[in-house]
Amino acid sequence: MNKIIRYVFVDLLRNRTIIFYTILLLILSISVFSMEDNYEKGLVSLLNIVLFVVPLVSIVFSSIYLYNSAEFINLLVSQPLKRENIWLSIFVGLAGALCLSFLIGVGIPTIIYAYSTSGLTLIGCGLLLTLIFVAIAMWTSVLIRDKAKGIGLAILLWLYFGLLFDALVLFMLFQFSDYPIENIMVGLSMFNPIDICRILILLQLDLSAMMGYTGAIFREFFGNALGMGITLVVMFLWCIIPLWLSVRHFKKKDL
Amino acid sequence: MINIQHISKDFGKFKVLKDITLSLDGGECVALIGPNGSGKTTLIKSILGMVVPNAGIIQFEGQNIQHKYTYRNEIGYMPQVGQYPENMTIGQVFDMMKDIRKMPDSQLDYELYNSFDLPALLGKRMGTLSGGTRQKVSACLAFMFNPKALILDEPTAGLDPLSSEILKAKIQKEMKQNKLIIISSHVLSDLDDLVSQIIYLQDGKLIFHKSLNQLKQDTGTDKLSKAIAKVMAVPDHKI
Amino acid sequence: MVAGMSHAATIHVGNASAIKEIKKGISVAKNGDTVIVQAGLYKEGNIIVDKQITLMASGQVILDGEKKFEPISVKSPFVTIKGFTIRGSGHSSMNDIAGVKIYNTKHVKIIDNILEDNFFGIYSQNSKHVEIYGNKIQAYGKAEQLIGNGIHGWKSDSLHIENNTIVGHRDGIYLEFVTHTKVLQNLSERNLRYGLHFMFSHDNSYIANTFRANGAGVAVMYTKHVHMEGNIFEENWGDAAYGLLLKDISDSQIINNQFDRNTAAIFMEGTNRVNIENNLFKGNGWGVKIQASCMDNTFNNNNFLQNTFDVATNGTMTLNYFANNYWDKYEGYDLNKDGVGDIPFRPVSLFSMMVERYPSAMLLFRSFMVTLFDRTEKLLPSLTPEGLKDDSPRMKSVKV
Numbered sequence: 001m002n003k004i005i006r007y008v009f010v011d012l013l014r015n016r017t018i019i020f021y022t023i024l025l026l027i028l029s030i031s032v033f034s035m036e037d038n039y040e041k042g043l044v045s046l047l048n049i050v051l052f053v054v055p056l057v058s059i060v061f062s063s064i065y066l067y068n069s070a071e072f073i074n075l076l077v078s079q080p081l082k083r084e085n086i087w088l089s090i091f092v093g094l095a096g097a098l099c100l101s102f103l104i105g106v107g108i109p110t111i112i113y114a115y116s117t118s119g120l121t122l123i124g125c126g127l128l129l130t131l132i133f134v135a136i137a138m139w140t141s142v143l144i145r146d147k148a149k150g151i152g153l154a155i156l157l158w159l160y161f162g163l164l165f166d167a168l169v170l171f172m173l174f175q176f177s178d179y180p181i182e183n184i185m186v187g188l189s190m191f192n193p194i195d196i197c198r199i200l201i202l203l204q205l206d207l208s209a210m211m212g213y214t215g216a217i218f219r220e221f222f223g224n225a226l227g228m229g230i231t232l233v234v235m236f237l238w239c240i241i242p243l244w245l246s247v248r249h250f251k252k253k254d255l
Numbered sequence: 256m257i258n259i260q261h262i263s264k265d266f267g268k269f270k271v272l273k274d275i276t277l278s279l280d281g282g283e284c285v286a287l288i289g290p291n292g293s294g295k296t297t298l299i300k301s302i303l304g305m306v307v308p309n310a311g312i313i314q315f316e317g318q319n320i321q322h323k324y325t326y327r328n329e330i331g332y333m334p335q336v337g338q339y340p341e342n343m344t345i346g347q348v349f350d351m352m353k354d355i356r357k358m359p360d361s362q363l364d365y366e367l368y369n370s371f372d373l374p375a376l377l378g379k380r381m382g383t384l385s386g387g388t389r390q391k392v393s394a395c396l397a398f399m400f401n402p403k404a405l406i407l408d409e410p411t412a413g414l415d416p417l418s419s420e421i422l423k424a425k426i427q428k429e430m431k432q433n434k435l436i437i438i439s440s441h442v443l444s445d446l447d448d449l450v451s452q453i454i455y456l457q458d459g460k461l462i463f464h465k466s467l468n469q470l471k472q473d474t475g476t477d478k479l480s481k482a483i484a485k486v487m488a489v490p491d492h493k494i
Numbered sequence: 495m496v497a498g499m500s501h502a503a504t505i506h507v508g509n510a511s512a513i514k515e516i517k518k519g520i521s522v523a524k525n526g527d528t529v530i531v532q533a534g535l536y537k538e539g540n541i542i543v544d545k546q547i548t549l550m551a552s553g554q555v556i557l558d559g560e561k562k563f564e565p566i567s568v569k570s571p572f573v574t575i576k577g578f579t580i581r582g583s584g585h586s587s588m589n590d591i592a593g594v595k596i597y598n599t600k601h602v603k604i605i606d607n608i609l610e611d612n613f614f615g616i617y618s619q620n621s622k623h624v625e626i627y628g629n630k631i632q633a634y635g636k637a638e639q640l641i642g643n644g645i646h647g648w649k650s651d652s653l654h655i656e657n658n659t660i661v662g663h664r665d666g667i668y669l670e671f672v673t674h675t676k677v678l679q680n681l682s683e684r685n686l687r688y689g690l691h692f693m694f695s696h697d698n699s700y701i702a703n704t705f706r707a708n709g710a711g712v713a714v715m716y717t718k719h720v721h722m723e724g725n726i727f728e729e730n731w732g733d734a735a736y737g738l739l740l741k742d743i744s745d746s747q748i749i750n751n752q753f754d755r756n757t758a759a760i761f762m763e764g765t766n767r768v769n770i771e772n773n774l775f776k777g778n779g780w781g782v783k784i785q786a787s788c789m790d791n792t793f794n795n796n797n798f799l800q801n802t803f804d805v806a807t808n809g810t811m812t813l814n815y816f817a818n819n820y821w822d823k824y825e826g827y828d829l830n831k832d833g834v835g836d837i838p839f840r841p842v843s844l845f846s847m848m849v850e851r852y853p854s855a856m857l858l859f860r861s862f863m864v865t866l867f868d869r870t871e872k873l874l875p876s877l878t879p880e881g882l883k884d885d886s887p888r889m890k891s892v893k894v
Contacts, residue, residue: 071338
């Protein structure tokens with residue numbers, strides 16, 4: 001199993017897209033931090049990049065890589081290897097390479113320019129989002145055989161989590177603004193990992209505003225150990241459930 | 256060695272294999288013949304566990320292969336089109352397969368590897384290789400780990416005549432060592448002096464499974480290609 | 495009175511003295527005398543100071559009200575109370591019992607006392623020229639109705655409140671109908687309601703005080719001619735918490751103050767002609783919230799740094815003026831290099847208007863969609879107040 005991880009990982013490190021992604025993140029991070037006079041403003045700008053670019057690259061790149069590796073996966077399956085191990089190894093290799101890119105591109109500049117709780121939260125969130133969107137890509141690409149359809153679905157899912165979900169929440173909020181819906185909103189945010197990350201970082205960067213009326217409800221939930229624990233569990237579920245579904249499907253898949 | 260009992264497979268409405276029962280033993284070279292879409296590749300993939308049949312049992316050396324993977328240590332597989340990660344070199348592909356198979360270097364079979372002159376190409380990336388060179392890599396990998404059974408899907412398709420002869424000689428040699436060799440091919444002339452048994456599939460059904468000599472006798476021909484032509488000419492293949 | 499001073503006597507009270515009780519000491523004292531109380535615990539119920547004397551503690555003198563009495567009631571002019579530890583006053587919902595209460599008099603000094611666990615701390619009722627210096631006032635209750643204010647002034651004039659520390663009371667400093675008063679260099683923190691609270695208290699000045707982490711910050715109401723300078727308002731967090739709540743305040747100065755990490759730094763309602771200048775707004779949820787009922791207020795030369803929202807309003811009219819402020823969110827340019835941005839800055843964002851109406855929308859802050867909204871609104875203002883803008887935003891922050 002370790003060997004396949006190593007081969008996938010080494011193969012990805014030489015991949016042009018991965019190298020480009022790393023350099024892009026690095027340039028963005030460094031320019032953001034050197035342009036802003038204080039690191040918190042830099043983190044705010046970086047937050048938008050992390051919430052926008054990381055899920056997009058993770059889900060689309062992983063889908064393309066998986067479709068392009070179909071023959072290689074076939075080769076591995078014909079060898080004396082357990083299917084679960086093959087699939088999980090590919091996940092670890094993919095997620096590992098993308099996480100490494102993120103750590104170099106965003107992690108290191110953040111630690112240099114903005115070593116703080118909010119900075120570390122941002123790094124943690126970026127890594128979790130990478131894992132989650134790689135896992136989602138693993139699932140969609142094992143479900144759909146057609147490459148074009150699969151990549152289309154990946155982009156649609158990204159649009160949904162990045163944009164449409166928030167629009168729906170906002171619409172709901174306008175519709176039900178006369179009712180006490182704050183707790184429902186907290187529950188609702190759990191259905192979008194990007195929102196969870198955004199709120200976790202908001203609670204660091206916009207603490208004063210989050211102390212206000214509704215903010216207090218979020219802060220109460222996310223601020224205590226139980227709420228934080230639930231949030232982390234939910235984030236891991238977001239990663240584990242798609243991965244588990246994909247493994248289950250891959251075990252039975254005809255290649 | 257390989258015992259197939261009543262296996263069926265369908266992809267949606269399309270029935271690819273219909274109730275096939277076969278028994279294959281070591282020391283034989285079996286030709287898997289049939290028109291395009293007759294189910295040859297699906298049958299091969301079922302034996303390799305890449306396709307899971309809807310019904311029936313496949314046994315390898317008496318063991319049901321369902322949910323098993325270690326039996327594949329005893330099978331060498333040469334796919335129709337060998338695709339490998341583009342960025343890996345030939346050397347790395349061999350290293351990876353050796354890692355997966357975990358066989359000591361002294362037991363490895365380097366005969367084809369050397370005959371095909373692969374050591375000179377180790378640094379080349381897979382993405383830059385011609386179809387023929389890929390086939391050579393696939394063939395070497397199939398034979399390298401001394402498997403008890405070899406499954407070769409269109410082995411000579413992309414090879415030049417010289418390499419093709421090298422491969423055929425190797426197949427004959429392995430057959431004498433009591434190995435089971437399954438070849439699926441369109442090029443019937445290649446098979447004449449190789450195979451000992453013929454399996455003929457059509458529309459997912461097993462039409463016959465008999466020895467080459469028996470087939471020639473039944474059809475009254477001395478060439479495999481003629482025998483097959485005759486079989487196909489007879490309605491319902493009742494010979 | 496001068497004659498009285500020249501014959502001033504010193505009376506000692508304590509276990510080691512002939513006079514064991516403070517009440518006895520006061521009863522034998524004459525105007526102008528000094529009563530010095532030796533260290534010890536005194537439980538004498540209500541001590542009434544009704545002569546022009548100085549009452550001083552020597553060592554740690556504890557006056558215990560046993561949760562029933564008012565430890566000291568001052569009912570004479572020219573009284574000084576100095577250096578006592580006064581604790582455990584009674585409390586009542588009928589009348590306001592205090593650690594030290596000053597009744598209808600003038601020229602009283604309350605200096606360097608420690609007041610602990612009293613209902614009200616120091617209470618000036620209908621008095622003039624009262625000086626309250628260097629006292630440490632602390633209460634420990636949890637429920638607002640069981641706790642009075644730290645320093646409470648009612649219908650008084652010319653108070654001088656300086657260098658006191660007030661912790662854990664209802665309001666740190668509360669003034670009602672108090673005029674011509676100076677409040678200097680006090681620290682008011684972790685009080686249950688307001689750090690400073692006044693109403694109908696004209697012509698007062700508040701200078702160099704620190705109001706930190708009070709339940710609802712600072713609230714000032716129904717007052718003219720307020721002068722607030724060099725104060726620090728910080729960490730006043732909560733739904734209805736304000737660094738400074740201005741309600742019906744007019745003709746006032748708010749200069750050189752620092753607002754740091756409050757939910758809302760300044761909240762203005764019915765406030766007119768207030769000059770807000772040279773203040774620092776840093777790390778607040780909202781820098782300034784202006785309700786539609788405010789007019790003719792000016793914001794000049796202030797620094798707005800790292801606030802979630804710089805300015806929010808529920809109105810559409812623009813009756814207040816912003817000029818020469820530094821906004822760290824300003825993205826304009828300065829082609830003629832005069833230090834002033836060439837395009838105006840609009841401190842009210844579309845999203846802040848949305849949050850005013852739908853507070854729960856805060857959950858979506860910094861989402862890609864909201865950023866998109868705000869960018870579009872900046873290019874084509876349609877919902878944010880047209881005229882609410884700073885035409886001369888600074889390129890660099892104001893040096894304060």
